[in-house]
Amino acid sequence: xxxxxxxxxxVAELESAFVAMNSSEAEKILKKSMDRFGxxxxxxxxxxxxLEKIGEAWQKGELSLAQVYMxxxxxxxxTLKFTNSIKSQHSGHYRLGMTVFEDFHTLGKTIVLSILxxxxxxxxxxxQGRTIDELVSETAERNLDALFVSVxxxxxxxxxxxxxxxxxxxxxKTRLVVGGAPFLFDRLLWTRVGADEMGANASDALGxxxxxxxxxxxx
Amino acid sequence: MxxxxxxxxxxxxxxxxxHPFFLLLTLHGARLLGMSPEKYFSRADFVADxxxxxxxxxxxxxxxxxxxxxxxxxxxxxxxxxxxDGPPVTTRPAAVGAGAIRSLECPSVRNDPGLSKxxxxxxxxxxxxxxxxxxxxxxxxxxxxxxxxxxFEAYLDxxxxxxxLFWDLMDKNTAYTSEWAAAQLEAxxxxxxxxxxxxxxxxxxxxxxIETGWEVARKTLSLxxxxxxxxxxxxxxxxxxxxxxxxxxxxxxxxxxxKLAELRARxxxxxxxxxxxxxxEMCRWTPAEAAEIxxxxxxxxxxxxxxxxxxxHGEIPFHVSFEVLDAIASAARSFIPGRNAGPNSAAPSDPGxxx
Numbered sequence: 001x002x003x004x005x006x007x008x009x010x011v012a013e014l015e016s017a018f019v020a021m022n023s024s025e026a027e028k029i030l031k032k033s034m035d036r037f038g039x040x041x042x043x044x045x046x047x048x049x050x051l052e053k054i055g056e057a058w059q060k061g062e063l064s065l066a067q068v069y070m071x072x073x074x075x076x077x078x079t080l081k082f083t084n085s086i087k088s089q090h091s092g093h094y095r096l097g098m099t100v101f102e103d104f105h106t107l108g109k110t111i112v113l114s115i116l117x118x119x120x121x122x123x124x125x126x127x128q129g130r131t132i133d134e135l136v137s138e139t140a141e142r143n144l145d146a147l148f149v150s151v152x153x154x155x156x157x158x159x160x161x162x163x164x165x166x167x168x169x170x171x172x173k174t175r176l177v178v179g180g181a182p183f184l185f186d187r188l189l190w191t192r193v194g195a196d197e198m199g200a201n202a203s204d205a206l207g208x209x210x211x212x213x214x215x216x217x218x219x
Numbered sequence: 220m221x222x223x224x225x226x227x228x229x230x231x232x233x234x235x236x237x238h239p240f241f242l243l244l245t246l247h248g249a250r251l252l253g254m255s256p257e258k259y260f261s262r263a264d265f266v267a268d269x270x271x272x273x274x275x276x277x278x279x280x281x282x283x284x285x286x287x288x289x290x291x292x293x294x295x296x297x298x299x300x301x302x303x304d305g306p307p308v309t310t311r312p313a314a315v316g317a318g319a320i321r322s323l324e325c326p327s328v329r330n331d332p333g334l335s336k337x338x339x340x341x342x343x344x345x346x347x348x349x350x351x352x353x354x355x356x357x358x359x360x361x362x363x364x365x366x367x368x369x370x371f372e373a374y375l376d377x378x379x380x381x382x383x384l385f386w387d388l389m390d391k392n393t394a395y396t397s398e399w400a401a402a403q404l405e406a407x408x409x410x411x412x413x414x415x416x417x418x419x420x421x422x423x424x425x426x427x428x429i430e431t432g433w434e435v436a437r438k439t440l441s442l443x444x445x446x447x448x449x450x451x452x453x454x455x456x457x458x459x460x461x462x463x464x465x466x467x468x469x470x471x472x473x474x475x476x477x478k479l480a481e482l483r484a485r486x487x488x489x490x491x492x493x494x495x496x497x498x499x500e501m502c503r504w505t506p507a508e509a510a511e512i513x514x515x516x517x518x519x520x521x522x523x524x525x526x527x528x529x530x531x532h533g534e535i536p537f538h539v540s541f542e543v544l545d546a547i548a549s550a551a552r553s554f555i556p557g558r559n560a561g562p563n564s565a566a567p568s569d570p571g572x573x574x
Binding site: 021061063064065066067069070103104105106107110129153154155156158181182185186188189192 | 370421422423499503
Protein backbone atom coordinates (compact mmCIF):
# COMPACT_ATOMS: atom_id res chain seq x y z
CA UNK A 1 0.00 0.00 0.00
CA UNK A 2 1.56 3.35 -0.99
CA UNK A 3 2.44 5.49 2.02
CA UNK A 4 0.40 8.70 1.88
CA UNK A 5 2.47 10.03 4.80
CA UNK A 6 5.21 10.74 2.26
CA UNK A 7 3.03 13.40 0.70
CA UNK A 8 3.87 16.27 3.12
CA UNK A 9 7.54 16.30 2.05
CA UNK A 10 6.43 16.20 -1.54
CA VAL A 11 4.31 19.33 -0.87
CA ALA A 12 7.46 21.28 -0.01
CA GLU A 13 9.23 19.96 -3.12
CA LEU A 14 6.28 20.84 -5.33
CA GLU A 15 6.02 24.30 -3.79
CA SER A 16 9.72 24.91 -4.56
CA ALA A 17 9.26 23.73 -8.13
CA PHE A 18 6.31 26.08 -8.67
CA VAL A 19 8.10 29.04 -7.09
CA ALA A 20 11.11 28.42 -9.33
CA MET A 21 8.70 28.14 -12.30
CA ASN A 22 10.20 24.74 -13.02
CA SER A 23 7.39 23.12 -14.97
CA SER A 24 9.16 19.83 -15.71
CA GLU A 25 10.12 19.25 -12.08
CA ALA A 26 6.57 20.05 -10.95
CA GLU A 27 5.16 17.61 -13.48
CA LYS A 28 7.56 14.89 -12.34
CA ILE A 29 6.50 15.31 -8.70
CA LEU A 30 2.79 15.36 -9.55
CA LYS A 31 2.98 12.38 -11.90
CA LYS A 32 4.82 10.32 -9.33
CA SER A 33 2.13 11.10 -6.79
CA MET A 34 -0.71 10.46 -9.22
CA ASP A 35 0.74 7.10 -10.27
CA ARG A 36 1.01 6.01 -6.64
CA PHE A 37 -2.05 7.53 -5.01
CA GLY A 38 -4.46 8.41 -7.81
CA UNK A 39 -5.65 11.73 -9.20
CA UNK A 40 -8.00 12.71 -6.37
CA UNK A 41 -5.44 12.08 -3.62
CA UNK A 42 -2.74 13.83 -5.62
CA UNK A 43 -4.98 16.87 -6.04
CA UNK A 44 -6.28 17.07 -2.49
CA UNK A 45 -3.13 16.12 -0.56
CA UNK A 46 -0.33 17.46 -2.76
CA UNK A 47 -1.38 19.96 -5.40
CA UNK A 48 -3.93 21.93 -3.35
CA UNK A 49 -1.74 22.25 -0.23
CA UNK A 50 1.24 23.38 -2.35
CA LEU A 51 -0.86 26.08 -4.05
CA GLU A 52 -2.32 27.14 -0.71
CA LYS A 53 1.16 27.53 0.79
CA ILE A 54 2.17 29.66 -2.17
CA GLY A 55 -0.91 31.85 -1.71
CA GLU A 56 -0.16 32.27 1.99
CA ALA A 57 3.46 33.14 1.26
CA TRP A 58 2.35 35.83 -1.18
CA GLN A 59 0.03 37.27 1.42
CA LYS A 60 2.92 37.50 3.90
CA GLY A 61 5.05 39.29 1.30
CA GLU A 62 7.41 36.34 0.81
CA LEU A 63 6.48 35.66 -2.81
CA SER A 64 5.40 37.77 -5.77
CA LEU A 65 2.09 37.74 -7.63
CA ALA A 66 3.99 36.64 -10.74
CA GLN A 67 5.03 33.46 -8.92
CA VAL A 68 1.43 32.82 -7.86
CA TYR A 69 0.28 33.35 -11.45
CA MET A 70 2.92 31.10 -12.97
CA UNK A 71 2.28 28.41 -10.33
CA UNK A 72 -1.41 28.39 -11.20
CA UNK A 73 -0.64 28.31 -14.91
CA UNK A 74 1.81 25.44 -14.58
CA UNK A 75 -0.58 23.52 -12.31
CA UNK A 76 -3.48 23.93 -14.71
CA UNK A 77 -1.41 22.85 -17.73
CA UNK A 78 -0.16 19.74 -15.94
CA THR A 79 -3.62 18.79 -14.70
CA LEU A 80 -5.08 19.21 -18.18
CA LYS A 81 -2.30 17.03 -19.52
CA PHE A 82 -3.14 14.31 -17.00
CA THR A 83 -6.87 14.44 -17.47
CA ASN A 84 -7.43 15.88 -20.98
CA SER A 85 -10.23 17.92 -19.49
CA ILE A 86 -11.07 19.12 -16.03
CA LYS A 87 -13.66 16.71 -14.84
CA SER A 88 -15.07 17.38 -11.48
CA GLN A 89 -13.10 15.29 -9.06
CA HIS A 90 -15.48 16.45 -6.42
CA SER A 91 -18.93 15.02 -6.85
CA GLY A 92 -22.07 16.92 -6.03
CA HIS A 93 -22.24 18.96 -9.22
CA TYR A 94 -21.70 22.20 -7.33
CA ARG A 95 -21.82 24.85 -10.02
CA LEU A 96 -19.21 27.59 -9.81
CA GLY A 97 -18.94 30.76 -11.86
CA MET A 98 -16.13 33.34 -11.95
CA THR A 99 -16.13 36.90 -13.20
CA VAL A 100 -14.53 40.33 -13.05
CA PHE A 101 -17.30 42.72 -12.02
CA GLU A 102 -17.56 46.11 -13.78
CA ASP A 103 -13.80 45.99 -14.10
CA PHE A 104 -11.37 44.81 -16.75
CA HIS A 105 -8.37 43.77 -14.68
CA THR A 106 -8.34 40.05 -15.36
CA LEU A 107 -5.17 38.74 -13.68
CA GLY A 108 -6.90 37.80 -10.43
CA LYS A 109 -9.61 35.89 -12.28
CA THR A 110 -7.02 34.11 -14.42
CA ILE A 111 -5.07 32.97 -11.37
CA VAL A 112 -8.15 31.78 -9.45
CA LEU A 113 -9.50 29.95 -12.51
CA SER A 114 -6.18 28.15 -12.96
CA ILE A 115 -6.03 27.15 -9.33
CA LEU A 116 -9.65 25.99 -9.14
CA UNK A 117 -9.32 24.01 -12.36
CA UNK A 118 -6.07 22.44 -11.22
CA UNK A 119 -7.77 21.59 -7.95
CA UNK A 120 -10.51 19.70 -9.74
CA UNK A 121 -13.27 22.31 -9.63
CA UNK A 122 -14.65 23.10 -13.08
CA UNK A 123 -15.58 26.78 -13.17
CA UNK A 124 -17.65 28.64 -15.72
CA UNK A 125 -15.70 31.71 -16.86
CA UNK A 126 -18.24 34.55 -17.15
CA UNK A 127 -15.65 37.01 -18.46
CA GLN A 128 -14.87 40.56 -17.40
CA GLY A 129 -16.51 43.96 -17.35
CA ARG A 130 -19.82 42.26 -16.50
CA THR A 131 -22.68 44.38 -15.25
CA ILE A 132 -25.21 43.64 -12.50
CA ASP A 133 -28.01 42.77 -14.93
CA GLU A 134 -25.76 40.48 -16.95
CA LEU A 135 -24.54 38.62 -13.87
CA VAL A 136 -28.03 38.17 -12.41
CA SER A 137 -29.13 36.77 -15.75
CA GLU A 138 -26.16 34.43 -16.13
CA THR A 139 -26.36 33.25 -12.53
CA ALA A 140 -30.01 32.32 -12.96
CA GLU A 141 -29.62 30.71 -16.39
CA ARG A 142 -26.63 28.65 -15.34
CA ASN A 143 -28.09 27.84 -11.95
CA LEU A 144 -24.86 28.78 -10.18
CA ASP A 145 -24.39 27.69 -6.61
CA ALA A 146 -21.48 30.09 -6.07
CA LEU A 147 -20.18 33.11 -7.93
CA PHE A 148 -16.54 34.11 -7.47
CA VAL A 149 -16.07 37.83 -8.13
CA SER A 150 -12.72 39.50 -8.66
CA VAL A 151 -12.18 43.28 -8.66
CA UNK A 152 -9.20 45.62 -8.62
CA UNK A 153 -10.98 48.98 -8.66
CA UNK A 154 -12.33 50.27 -5.36
CA UNK A 155 -15.44 51.61 -7.03
CA UNK A 156 -16.28 48.11 -8.37
CA UNK A 157 -15.78 46.63 -4.91
CA UNK A 158 -18.33 49.04 -3.44
CA UNK A 159 -20.83 48.20 -6.17
CA UNK A 160 -20.83 44.55 -5.13
CA UNK A 161 -23.38 45.61 -2.54
CA UNK A 162 -25.73 46.42 -5.43
CA UNK A 163 -24.94 43.09 -7.09
CA UNK A 164 -25.81 41.19 -3.91
CA UNK A 165 -29.08 43.10 -3.60
CA UNK A 166 -29.98 42.36 -7.22
CA UNK A 167 -29.24 38.64 -6.84
CA UNK A 168 -31.38 38.38 -3.72
CA UNK A 169 -34.20 40.40 -5.28
CA UNK A 170 -34.19 37.91 -8.12
CA UNK A 171 -34.66 35.14 -5.57
CA UNK A 172 -31.19 33.70 -6.11
CA LYS A 173 -29.41 32.11 -3.16
CA THR A 174 -26.07 31.88 -4.95
CA ARG A 175 -23.14 32.34 -2.56
CA LEU A 176 -20.97 35.31 -3.42
CA VAL A 177 -17.21 34.97 -2.95
CA VAL A 178 -15.11 38.10 -3.46
CA GLY A 179 -11.42 38.81 -3.86
CA GLY A 180 -9.03 41.50 -5.07
CA ALA A 181 -6.91 44.34 -3.80
CA PRO A 182 -9.68 46.50 -2.23
CA PHE A 183 -10.60 43.60 0.07
CA LEU A 184 -6.99 43.15 1.15
CA PHE A 185 -6.55 46.79 2.07
CA ASP A 186 -9.83 46.96 3.99
CA ARG A 187 -10.47 43.63 5.70
CA LEU A 188 -14.00 44.66 6.70
CA LEU A 189 -15.07 45.64 3.20
CA TRP A 190 -16.34 42.21 2.12
CA THR A 191 -18.79 42.07 5.03
CA ARG A 192 -19.95 45.62 4.40
CA VAL A 193 -20.84 44.89 0.78
CA GLY A 194 -22.72 41.73 1.79
CA ALA A 195 -20.45 39.07 0.31
CA ASP A 196 -20.61 35.55 1.78
CA GLU A 197 -16.87 34.80 1.65
CA MET A 198 -13.62 36.57 0.87
CA GLY A 199 -10.42 35.10 -0.50
CA ALA A 200 -7.31 36.86 0.79
CA ASN A 201 -5.21 35.13 -1.84
CA ALA A 202 -6.03 33.14 -4.95
CA SER A 203 -5.41 29.78 -3.31
CA ASP A 204 -8.08 30.50 -0.70
CA ALA A 205 -10.50 29.69 -3.53
CA LEU A 206 -9.71 25.99 -3.12
CA GLY A 207 -10.68 25.85 0.53
CA UNK A 208 -13.73 28.01 -0.07
CA UNK A 209 -14.88 25.85 -2.99
CA UNK A 210 -14.38 22.74 -0.87
CA UNK A 211 -16.32 24.23 2.03
CA UNK A 212 -19.20 25.58 -0.04
CA UNK A 213 -19.58 22.36 -1.99
CA UNK A 214 -19.70 20.39 1.26
CA UNK A 215 -16.35 18.67 0.85
CA UNK A 216 -14.91 20.39 3.96
CA UNK A 217 -11.33 21.70 4.12
CA UNK A 218 -9.06 20.56 1.33
CA UNK A 219 -6.12 20.36 3.79
CA MET B 220 8.31 78.45 4.35
CA UNK B 221 6.12 77.84 1.31
CA UNK B 222 5.22 74.39 0.02
CA UNK B 223 8.02 74.22 -2.51
CA UNK B 224 10.63 75.19 0.09
CA UNK B 225 9.18 72.63 2.52
CA UNK B 226 9.21 69.83 -0.06
CA UNK B 227 12.74 70.66 -1.23
CA UNK B 228 13.95 70.57 2.38
CA UNK B 229 12.19 67.23 2.94
CA UNK B 230 13.58 65.65 -0.24
CA UNK B 231 17.00 66.99 0.63
CA UNK B 232 16.76 65.36 4.09
CA UNK B 233 17.16 68.78 5.67
CA UNK B 234 14.94 70.29 8.32
CA UNK B 235 11.60 71.62 7.03
CA UNK B 236 9.28 73.37 9.48
CA UNK B 237 7.04 70.29 9.48
CA HIS B 238 6.49 67.15 7.39
CA PRO B 239 5.04 68.17 4.03
CA PHE B 240 1.84 66.40 3.07
CA PHE B 241 0.49 65.54 -0.36
CA LEU B 242 -3.21 64.87 -0.88
CA LEU B 243 -3.02 63.09 -4.23
CA LEU B 244 -6.52 63.90 -5.36
CA THR B 245 -7.93 63.58 -8.86
CA LEU B 246 -11.70 63.08 -9.07
CA HIS B 247 -12.34 65.17 -5.97
CA GLY B 248 -11.65 68.14 -8.24
CA ALA B 249 -14.60 67.07 -10.39
CA ARG B 250 -16.76 66.81 -7.29
CA LEU B 251 -15.81 70.31 -6.12
CA LEU B 252 -16.71 71.70 -9.52
CA GLY B 253 -19.95 69.71 -9.68
CA MET B 254 -18.93 67.86 -12.87
CA SER B 255 -18.96 64.28 -14.04
CA PRO B 256 -15.47 62.75 -14.43
CA GLU B 257 -15.87 62.68 -18.20
CA LYS B 258 -16.69 66.38 -18.36
CA TYR B 259 -13.99 67.26 -15.83
CA PHE B 260 -11.24 65.59 -17.83
CA SER B 261 -12.47 67.01 -21.13
CA ARG B 262 -10.74 70.38 -20.62
CA ALA B 263 -7.34 71.34 -19.29
CA ASP B 264 -8.67 74.37 -17.43
CA PHE B 265 -11.30 72.27 -15.61
CA VAL B 266 -8.58 70.07 -14.13
CA ALA B 267 -6.44 73.11 -13.33
CA ASP B 268 -9.43 74.75 -11.61
CA UNK B 269 -10.09 71.54 -9.66
CA UNK B 270 -6.51 71.32 -8.43
CA UNK B 271 -6.53 75.02 -7.55
CA UNK B 272 -9.67 74.72 -5.46
CA UNK B 273 -8.43 71.54 -3.78
CA UNK B 274 -5.23 73.29 -2.79
CA UNK B 275 -7.14 76.29 -1.49
CA UNK B 276 -9.35 74.07 0.63
CA UNK B 277 -6.77 71.69 2.09
CA UNK B 278 -3.53 73.67 1.99
CA UNK B 279 -1.51 70.60 1.07
CA UNK B 280 1.96 70.81 -0.39
CA UNK B 281 1.47 69.89 -4.03
CA UNK B 282 -0.65 70.31 -7.10
CA UNK B 283 -1.30 66.97 -8.78
CA UNK B 284 -1.34 67.11 -12.56
CA UNK B 285 -2.30 63.44 -12.89
CA UNK B 286 -5.56 62.82 -14.75
CA UNK B 287 -5.87 59.02 -14.61
CA UNK B 288 -3.81 55.99 -15.67
CA UNK B 289 -6.07 55.37 -18.68
CA UNK B 290 -4.84 58.66 -20.21
CA UNK B 291 -1.61 56.95 -21.24
CA UNK B 292 -3.41 53.73 -22.17
CA UNK B 293 -5.65 55.74 -24.48
CA UNK B 294 -2.62 57.39 -26.08
CA UNK B 295 -1.29 53.92 -26.91
CA UNK B 296 -4.58 52.79 -28.43
CA UNK B 297 -6.51 51.16 -25.58
CA UNK B 298 -10.28 51.75 -25.55
CA UNK B 299 -11.41 53.56 -22.40
CA UNK B 300 -14.67 53.54 -20.47
CA UNK B 301 -15.71 56.43 -18.24
CA UNK B 302 -17.64 55.93 -14.99
CA UNK B 303 -19.66 58.43 -13.01
CA ASP B 304 -18.24 57.32 -9.66
CA GLY B 305 -14.67 56.35 -10.31
CA PRO B 306 -11.71 56.81 -12.63
CA PRO B 307 -11.98 55.75 -16.28
CA VAL B 308 -10.53 52.34 -17.14
CA THR B 309 -9.04 50.73 -20.21
CA THR B 310 -11.24 47.85 -21.36
CA ARG B 311 -8.87 45.96 -23.65
CA PRO B 312 -5.16 45.81 -24.42
CA ALA B 313 -3.84 47.87 -27.32
CA ALA B 314 -1.99 44.90 -28.79
CA VAL B 315 -2.58 41.17 -28.63
CA GLY B 316 0.04 38.75 -29.91
CA ALA B 317 3.73 39.17 -30.69
CA GLY B 318 3.13 40.63 -34.14
CA ALA B 319 0.81 43.35 -32.88
CA ILE B 320 3.13 44.10 -29.96
CA ARG B 321 6.10 44.54 -32.28
CA SER B 322 3.97 46.86 -34.43
CA LEU B 323 3.02 49.16 -31.55
CA GLU B 324 3.96 52.73 -32.31
CA CYS B 325 4.82 55.37 -29.75
CA PRO B 326 2.19 58.08 -29.47
CA SER B 327 3.26 61.62 -30.24
CA VAL B 328 3.34 63.34 -26.85
CA ARG B 329 2.72 66.82 -28.28
CA ASN B 330 -0.03 65.76 -30.68
CA ASP B 331 -1.98 63.27 -28.60
CA PRO B 332 -5.20 65.02 -27.48
CA GLY B 333 -5.15 63.62 -23.94
CA LEU B 334 -1.47 64.05 -23.22
CA SER B 335 -1.37 67.57 -24.66
CA LYS B 336 -4.36 68.50 -22.51
CA UNK B 337 -2.48 67.39 -19.42
CA UNK B 338 0.50 69.52 -20.51
CA UNK B 339 -1.81 72.49 -20.79
CA UNK B 340 -3.12 71.86 -17.26
CA UNK B 341 0.45 71.98 -15.99
CA UNK B 342 1.10 75.26 -17.82
CA UNK B 343 -2.04 76.82 -16.34
CA UNK B 344 -1.07 75.75 -12.82
CA UNK B 345 2.46 77.05 -13.29
CA UNK B 346 1.05 80.38 -14.39
CA UNK B 347 -1.14 80.58 -11.28
CA UNK B 348 1.21 79.27 -8.62
CA UNK B 349 4.69 79.99 -9.97
CA UNK B 350 7.25 78.32 -7.72
CA UNK B 351 5.20 78.47 -4.51
CA UNK B 352 3.63 75.01 -4.73
CA UNK B 353 5.29 72.03 -6.46
CA UNK B 354 3.45 70.64 -9.46
CA UNK B 355 3.73 66.87 -9.63
CA UNK B 356 3.45 65.28 -13.07
CA UNK B 357 3.03 61.54 -13.50
CA UNK B 358 4.55 59.12 -16.00
CA UNK B 359 3.84 55.40 -15.88
CA UNK B 360 7.15 53.58 -16.10
CA UNK B 361 8.06 51.73 -19.31
CA UNK B 362 8.15 48.60 -17.15
CA UNK B 363 4.59 49.00 -15.84
CA UNK B 364 2.91 50.46 -18.95
CA UNK B 365 2.55 47.05 -20.67
CA UNK B 366 -0.10 46.03 -18.14
CA UNK B 367 -2.41 48.28 -20.17
CA UNK B 368 -0.66 47.91 -23.53
CA UNK B 369 -0.76 44.10 -23.75
CA UNK B 370 -2.64 42.86 -20.66
CA PHE B 371 -1.16 41.71 -17.35
CA GLU B 372 -1.15 37.97 -18.06
CA ALA B 373 0.41 38.38 -21.51
CA TYR B 374 2.99 40.72 -20.02
CA LEU B 375 4.04 38.29 -17.30
CA ASP B 376 4.26 35.56 -19.95
CA UNK B 377 6.48 37.89 -21.99
CA UNK B 378 8.80 38.70 -19.07
CA UNK B 379 9.36 35.05 -18.25
CA UNK B 380 9.17 33.47 -21.71
CA UNK B 381 10.05 36.00 -24.42
CA UNK B 382 12.74 38.42 -23.30
CA UNK B 383 13.49 39.53 -26.87
CA LEU B 384 9.94 40.78 -27.29
CA PHE B 385 10.10 42.30 -23.80
CA TRP B 386 13.21 44.35 -24.60
CA ASP B 387 11.77 45.39 -27.96
CA LEU B 388 8.78 46.84 -26.10
CA MET B 389 10.98 48.40 -23.40
CA ASP B 390 13.00 50.29 -26.04
CA LYS B 391 9.83 51.90 -27.37
CA ASN B 392 8.42 52.56 -23.92
CA THR B 393 11.64 54.11 -22.63
CA ALA B 394 11.73 56.56 -25.55
CA TYR B 395 8.07 57.44 -24.98
CA THR B 396 8.17 57.76 -21.16
CA SER B 397 11.29 59.91 -21.11
CA GLU B 398 9.75 62.21 -23.74
CA TRP B 399 6.42 62.38 -21.84
CA ALA B 400 8.17 63.17 -18.56
CA ALA B 401 10.41 65.78 -20.17
CA ALA B 402 7.40 67.46 -21.78
CA GLN B 403 5.70 67.77 -18.40
CA LEU B 404 8.80 69.32 -16.85
CA GLU B 405 9.07 71.72 -19.76
CA ALA B 406 5.41 72.68 -19.30
CA UNK B 407 6.11 73.60 -15.67
CA UNK B 408 6.02 70.42 -13.59
CA UNK B 409 8.42 70.51 -10.66
CA UNK B 410 8.97 66.76 -10.43
CA UNK B 411 7.78 63.55 -12.02
CA UNK B 412 6.12 60.69 -10.18
CA UNK B 413 7.44 57.57 -11.94
CA UNK B 414 4.64 55.05 -11.40
CA UNK B 415 6.20 51.60 -11.29
CA UNK B 416 3.97 49.09 -9.43
CA UNK B 417 5.24 46.10 -11.43
CA UNK B 418 8.70 46.77 -9.92
CA UNK B 419 7.38 45.89 -6.48
CA UNK B 420 8.29 42.48 -5.03
CA UNK B 421 4.53 42.19 -4.42
CA UNK B 422 4.27 41.71 -8.19
CA UNK B 423 7.61 40.42 -9.49
CA UNK B 424 10.50 38.58 -7.75
CA UNK B 425 13.41 40.87 -6.95
CA UNK B 426 15.81 38.82 -9.03
CA UNK B 427 13.58 39.27 -12.08
CA UNK B 428 13.23 43.00 -11.37
CA ILE B 429 17.00 43.43 -11.29
CA GLU B 430 17.31 41.81 -14.74
CA THR B 431 14.47 43.84 -16.22
CA GLY B 432 12.66 46.76 -14.59
CA TRP B 433 15.68 48.00 -12.67
CA GLU B 434 17.73 48.33 -15.86
CA VAL B 435 14.77 50.09 -17.47
CA ALA B 436 14.42 52.47 -14.52
CA ARG B 437 18.11 53.35 -14.47
CA LYS B 438 18.05 54.20 -18.15
CA THR B 439 14.70 56.01 -18.20
CA LEU B 440 15.30 58.07 -15.08
CA SER B 441 18.69 59.16 -16.44
CA LEU B 442 16.88 60.56 -19.48
CA UNK B 443 14.36 62.59 -17.45
CA UNK B 444 15.70 66.14 -16.98
CA UNK B 445 14.33 66.72 -13.50
CA UNK B 446 13.69 65.18 -10.09
CA UNK B 447 11.66 62.00 -9.83
CA UNK B 448 9.87 59.98 -7.18
CA UNK B 449 9.17 56.30 -7.86
CA UNK B 450 5.77 55.07 -6.71
CA UNK B 451 4.93 51.44 -5.91
CA UNK B 452 1.13 52.08 -6.00
CA UNK B 453 0.42 50.06 -2.82
CA UNK B 454 3.11 47.46 -3.54
CA UNK B 455 5.86 46.64 -1.08
CA UNK B 456 9.22 48.41 -1.47
CA UNK B 457 11.45 47.35 1.43
CA UNK B 458 13.15 44.38 -0.30
CA UNK B 459 14.18 46.61 -3.23
CA UNK B 460 14.80 49.88 -1.39
CA UNK B 461 18.55 49.85 -1.98
CA UNK B 462 17.93 49.00 -5.63
CA UNK B 463 15.62 52.01 -5.95
CA UNK B 464 18.32 54.22 -4.39
CA UNK B 465 20.68 53.00 -7.12
CA UNK B 466 18.28 54.24 -9.83
CA UNK B 467 18.92 57.75 -8.43
CA UNK B 468 15.23 58.48 -7.87
CA UNK B 469 14.82 61.03 -5.06
CA UNK B 470 11.92 59.40 -3.25
CA UNK B 471 9.70 56.33 -3.16
CA UNK B 472 5.93 56.06 -2.58
CA UNK B 473 5.41 53.21 -0.13
CA UNK B 474 2.68 50.81 0.93
CA UNK B 475 0.63 50.67 4.11
CA UNK B 476 1.59 46.97 4.19
CA UNK B 477 5.05 47.97 5.44
CA LYS B 478 6.13 49.75 8.62
CA LEU B 479 7.03 53.37 8.11
CA ALA B 480 9.63 53.35 10.86
CA GLU B 481 11.40 50.40 9.24
CA LEU B 482 11.31 52.06 5.81
CA ARG B 483 12.68 55.28 7.24
CA ALA B 484 15.48 53.48 9.05
CA ARG B 485 16.47 51.56 5.94
CA UNK B 486 16.23 54.68 3.78
CA UNK B 487 18.66 56.36 6.17
CA UNK B 488 18.95 59.64 4.34
CA UNK B 489 19.56 58.01 0.95
CA UNK B 490 16.01 58.25 -0.38
CA UNK B 491 12.93 60.10 0.83
CA UNK B 492 9.80 58.17 1.81
CA UNK B 493 6.30 59.18 0.66
CA UNK B 494 3.30 57.52 2.28
CA UNK B 495 1.61 55.59 3.66
CA UNK B 496 -1.99 56.22 4.64
CA UNK B 497 -4.39 53.43 3.63
CA UNK B 498 -6.62 55.03 0.99
CA UNK B 499 -9.08 52.13 0.84
CA GLU B 500 -9.72 52.13 4.59
CA MET B 501 -9.85 55.93 4.44
CA CYS B 502 -13.26 55.57 2.81
CA ARG B 503 -14.76 54.44 6.12
CA TRP B 504 -12.78 56.57 8.57
CA THR B 505 -14.56 59.13 10.67
CA PRO B 506 -12.86 62.55 10.79
CA ALA B 507 -11.71 61.76 14.34
CA GLU B 508 -10.17 58.47 13.20
CA ALA B 509 -8.53 60.21 10.25
CA ALA B 510 -6.94 62.79 12.52
CA GLU B 511 -5.67 60.16 14.95
CA ILE B 512 -4.27 57.88 12.25
CA UNK B 513 -2.60 60.85 10.59
CA UNK B 514 -1.01 61.87 13.87
CA UNK B 515 0.23 58.33 14.58
CA UNK B 516 1.62 58.01 11.07
CA UNK B 517 3.51 61.28 11.41
CA UNK B 518 4.84 60.18 14.80
CA UNK B 519 6.12 56.93 13.38
CA UNK B 520 7.82 58.85 10.53
CA UNK B 521 10.24 60.37 13.01
CA UNK B 522 12.01 63.71 12.60
CA UNK B 523 11.16 66.06 9.76
CA UNK B 524 13.26 65.68 6.64
CA UNK B 525 13.25 62.71 4.26
CA UNK B 526 9.50 62.15 4.55
CA UNK B 527 6.31 63.37 2.90
CA UNK B 528 2.93 62.24 4.23
CA UNK B 529 0.61 60.88 1.56
CA UNK B 530 -1.72 57.99 0.81
CA UNK B 531 -0.12 54.68 -0.13
CA HIS B 532 -1.46 54.26 -3.63
CA GLY B 533 -0.70 57.57 -5.33
CA GLU B 534 -4.38 58.44 -5.73
CA ILE B 535 -7.00 58.86 -3.01
CA PRO B 536 -10.25 57.01 -3.84
CA PHE B 537 -13.23 59.05 -5.00
CA HIS B 538 -15.32 57.81 -2.06
CA VAL B 539 -13.19 59.42 0.63
CA SER B 540 -15.24 62.26 2.09
CA PHE B 541 -14.16 65.88 2.16
CA GLU B 542 -14.60 65.86 5.93
CA VAL B 543 -12.02 63.09 6.28
CA LEU B 544 -9.64 64.96 3.99
CA ASP B 545 -10.14 68.13 6.06
CA ALA B 546 -9.26 66.14 9.19
CA ILE B 547 -6.10 64.70 7.61
CA ALA B 548 -5.03 68.13 6.38
CA SER B 549 -5.67 69.77 9.71
CA ALA B 550 -3.76 67.08 11.61
CA ALA B 551 -0.87 67.24 9.15
CA ARG B 552 -0.60 71.03 9.25
CA SER B 553 -0.62 71.15 13.03
CA PHE B 554 1.81 68.28 13.66
CA ILE B 555 5.29 69.45 14.58
CA PRO B 556 7.77 66.53 14.88
CA GLY B 557 8.99 66.09 18.45
CA ARG B 558 6.24 68.28 19.92
CA ASN B 559 3.12 66.20 19.29
CA ALA B 560 4.04 62.95 21.01
CA GLY B 561 1.05 60.70 21.80
CA PRO B 562 0.67 58.36 24.77
CA ASN B 563 3.41 56.00 23.52
CA SER B 564 5.89 58.57 22.43
CA ALA B 565 8.86 56.30 23.20
CA ALA B 566 7.56 53.64 20.86
CA PRO B 567 5.03 55.15 18.50
CA SER B 568 2.59 52.68 17.03
CA ASP B 569 2.96 52.33 13.30
CA PRO B 570 -0.47 52.28 11.70
CA GLY B 571 1.08 51.27 8.39
CA UNK B 572 1.08 47.56 9.01
CA UNK B 573 -1.02 44.70 7.69
CA UNK B 574 -2.79 42.39 10.15
